[in-house]
Amino acid sequence: MKSTLRLSLKSGEKIFVNGAVLRVDRKVSIEFLNDVTFLLENHVLQPEDTTTPLRQLYFIAQMILINPEGKEQSLALFRKSITMLLSCFRNEEIRAELKRIDAQVSSGRTFDALKAIRGLYPAEETILNSNEITPAVVNELRREIAPW
Numbered sequence: 826m827k828s829t830l831r832l833s834l835k836s837g838e839k840i841f842v843n844g845a846v847l848r849v850d851r852k853v854s855i856e857f858l859n860d861v862t863f864l865l866e867n868h869v870l871q872p873e874d875t876t877t878p879l880r881q882l883y884f885i886a887q888m889i890l891i892n893p894e895g896k897e898q899s900l901a902l903f904r905k906s907i908t909m910l911l912s913c914f915r916n917e918e919i920r921a922e923l924k925r926i927d928a929q930v931s932s933g934r935t936f937d938a939l940k941a942i943r944g945l946y947p948a949e950e951t952i953l954n955s956n957e958i959t960p961a962v963v964n965e966l967r968r969e970i971a972p973w
Contacts, residue, residue: 830857832865839866844893862890862936878913879949882906882926883942889935903930919948 832855834840839848840855841864857863864887875881885906888899907927914920922945929938 830861831855832857839869840864841866841869841891844891864890864936864939868939877946877949877953878906878910879942879945882910883939886926886930886935886938886942889930890939900930914952916948916952919945919952 832840834849834853834855836851837848839846841847843862868887869891870880870884870887872884875884882903885899885903889896889903892899904927907923910923911920914923922941926938926941929935929941
């Protein structure tokens with residue numbers, strides 16, 4: 826048997842488990858005894874926070890986990906986004922990481938992909954501040970891949 830996973834949640838905190846949203850009314854510990862897909866509330870990006878291309882990609886990837894009914898649509902949007910990002914970024918380290926993230930999502934390791942996308946935020950910020958990707962490109966990406 827696999828080892829269990831124990832999480833502690835604060836009063837009012839939400840957790841997204843296999844597409845369901847749970848909110849606890851008091852401090853509680855939860856122990857998962859089998860494999861489960863979940864996101865803690867502090868890892869869930871809200872639509873209004875999708876202000877950069879990688880944050881948009883993160884939002885799409887999180888929808889694969891949070892909304893199992895719309896998984897195929899989210900996967901299609903994810904593929905389109907990855908393709909566009911690979912054509913926009915010139916930084917080879919970011920491009921290599923985006924390819925790895927694509928492989929993670931393709932193999933069902935979306936949670937790992939989310940973690941990897943978050944890890945790219947500092948590099949993206951540096952690039953955006955240096956104008957390596959122009960605001961026009963960022964706006965074009967937003968129009969193409971942001972469904973909200």
